[in-house]
Amino acid sequence: MNVVVVGGGVAGMTTAYRLMQGGHQVQLFEASPELGGLVRTFDVGGTRLEAYYHHIFSSDTTIIDLINELGFGDQLKWIESKVGWFDDGKIYNFTTPKDLAFFGPLPPLDRVRAGLMGLRLRRREDWAEFERITCKDWIEKNVSKRVFEKVWGPLLEGKYGDAYDQVAMAWLWSKVHLRFQSRRGVSQKEFLGYLMGSFQVYIHEMERRMRAGGVDIHLNAGVQQITATGKRADGVVLADGSRVDADAVVAALPSLLFKKIAPPLGEDYSSKLDHVKWQGAVCMVVTLDRSFSPIYWMNIGDRSMPFLALVEHTNFIGPENYDGNHILYISNYLPQDHEYFGLDEDQLWAIFEPALKRINPAFTSNWVRQKWLFKAPYAQPIIGLEYSKYRPDHRTPVEGLYLETMTQIYPEDRGQNYSIKMGDEVARMVVEDHAKRVSDARA
Ligand SMILES: Cc1cc2nc3c(=O)[nH]c(=O)nc-3n(C[C@H](O)[C@H](O)[C@H](O)COP(=O)(O)OP(=O)(O)OC[C@H]3O[C@@H](n4cnc5c(N)ncnc54)[C@H](O)[C@@H]3O)c2cc1C
Known part of the structure; x- marks a missing residue:
């Protein structure tokens, strides 16, 4: 054939x-x-790096099998992740149940509700009902309005823009359900996979x-x-x-x-x-002469900030792999007609730099060695209600x-x-x- x-x-x-x-x-x-x-890559300090940050979860068995089949199983490393959350001018740890217990943006009762929500979705196998309800409606009804407003709302808005309230709960169920499988032990630390060398x-x-x-x-x-x-x-x-x-x-x-x-x-x-419909991605990668924060993946809960997440790759895979460079991704998912798609590196940097200073006041442009800008118009489909029919x-x-x-x-x-x-x-x-x-x- x-x-x-x-x-x-x-x-x-x-x-x-x-x-x-x-x-x-x-x-x-x-x-x-x-x-x-x-999954395109470019060179940083003699090593390839993804233009858009990539890691895998332990539930990603098909890619794990393929990597083994191709002979690179020993290069696939499972590394503890450090997730953080920026809101109200502060960085909170946001990886383990213990972190949630001290998560300042939520009052104590809502922290418990958010934790129980994770457990409930993790255990749940039947997701048919989640096709018919949006994340917003389900969380507001079954968890609390504040958990949506302070946690899931900003995440959904960052990823899906104006369509944040149309995303089906099936999406969130699968995310939580699968992601929890990457947690280990009593402390429920999360381990993510990365193929050394990209x-x-x-x-x-x-x-x-x-x-x-x-x-x-x-x-x-x-x-x-x-x-x-x-x-x-x-x-x-x-x-x-x-x-x-x-x-x-x-x-x-x-x-x-x-x-x-x-x-x-x-x-x-x-x-x-x-x-x-699809969301696009606009992602700036900067190399720094020092670390920006101790966090690998920092969700930005404060929606007045001009980006959705900061991913400091070298808090996951050390800077020694990149000739001493510290690597920071500044990430956004945006509608394909968003003005950022028309801006160049310097124009975007003028927007991002003051926001980075809000997170780390010591940060200055002098830390920056090099910048790259990547744009993908088709990065993330927006999946709504009853999608099995469509x-x-x-x-x-x-x-x-x-x-x-x-x-x-x-x-x-x-x-x-x-x-x-x-x-x-x-x-x-x-x-x-x-x-x-x-x-x-x-x-
Ligand atoms: C910001 C970001 C972060 C991500 N993080 C992760 C992660 O942590 N872990 C993970 O596993 N995945 C992640 N992903 C998702 C992952 O990259 C994609 O799911 C996967 O790469 C999609 O592969 P694909 O082949 O389906 O589509 P694509 O990669 O979109 O491939 C489509 C190809 O078709 C080509 N093409 C288009 N039109 C034509 C044409 N007319 N003729 C010929 N060729 C054409 C394009 O150039 C492209 O190469 C991320 C994606 C983004 C954007």
Whole structure:
């Protein structure tokens, strides 16, 4: 079988890799100059670093298996995380139940309620009811208005903007349920996974194996159109107008980009693609000559601040791995038309610098060695109520055309683990459908 895969993020790469292992002929087209998609990396002090902070949880078993399969299991380290919370001009520890017991922004009774909420969601297996209620309504009704106002509200608003009150409780259930599995022992400390040398290590190895196994990888090769004869996909057209024929096409792209290049998909499927809006991400990475705070992941509860979270990577993976540089991510999820998408590094720094001083008054720009700015218009789908009804299938209405996109990950939040899992599943479907077609043709 001759298969074209469009999109070289981890989902598309996994499908291409599995099809190659199955002995199929694969061509992979990626619009950007490198593979990896949102897991792209750059060099800091001689070591690769993700443009957008990445770690994994112990529940991410598919990526753990893949890393082991590719031979890097011993480079995958599980490290205690230090989560903090900035509000009312102070940094609070926010990792363990003990931290919650001393969490100043909530009165004592609400701290207990917030803790019980975590336990309740952790134990709960049946989440069907959570499809029909928003996080806001569920928390206000079952926990307390103040817990929503001081904790979950700011987090949801930071991630989903104006849509913060439309996000289904199913999203929060899966986040808490899965994240709790990364906690250990009586103190419930959290351990997060990181691949030493960056997640690019496994991505590069997959790329190396694909090239060695005969996958035709085309970089800087955006697909302009997926074509079909009648109701059957038959290839793609590239930016230079050239045509590539295929027995099957797998699109591993953000859903809305897929819709722009797909053949007619019919009203039902198209409306499912339109149903989900996306948030973009604007992420600045700065290297400092010293540490900014003792926290790895600092949630910003104060919504007057111009960012959602600060991630000090070197409080997770030490600065000795980056030639002594301390690495700070300044992160935001924003609507795709937000003004930050139009600002350059210096303009954004002028906004961020005074806010950083509010957190650490000793901070000055003199600590900064280098800055990088990364922007991704398709970073996080916004999943609303009763999404099982709207989730598009991997098999599209056009025969031989498959979609794997982050809006199909549900009820879990998107992440490398689920894109890889989807990549595996779609590769299996392509092979199954082909086998059926061949046997039908013989019959
Ligand atoms: C800020 C941020 C933090 C994150 N943190 C974590 C984390 O801690 N842990 C974790 O596991 N995950 C994290 N993620 C999520 C993770 O990066 C994604 O879930 C995963 O990388 C998605 O992979 P994908 O292949 O599905 O999509 P993408 O990575 O979006 O890949 C799609 C690819 O398609 C290409 N493309 C688009 N249009 C075309 C076209 N017409 N022709 C050819 N190619 C095209 C794109 O260039 C891209 O390479 C984070 C994401 C962000 C934005």
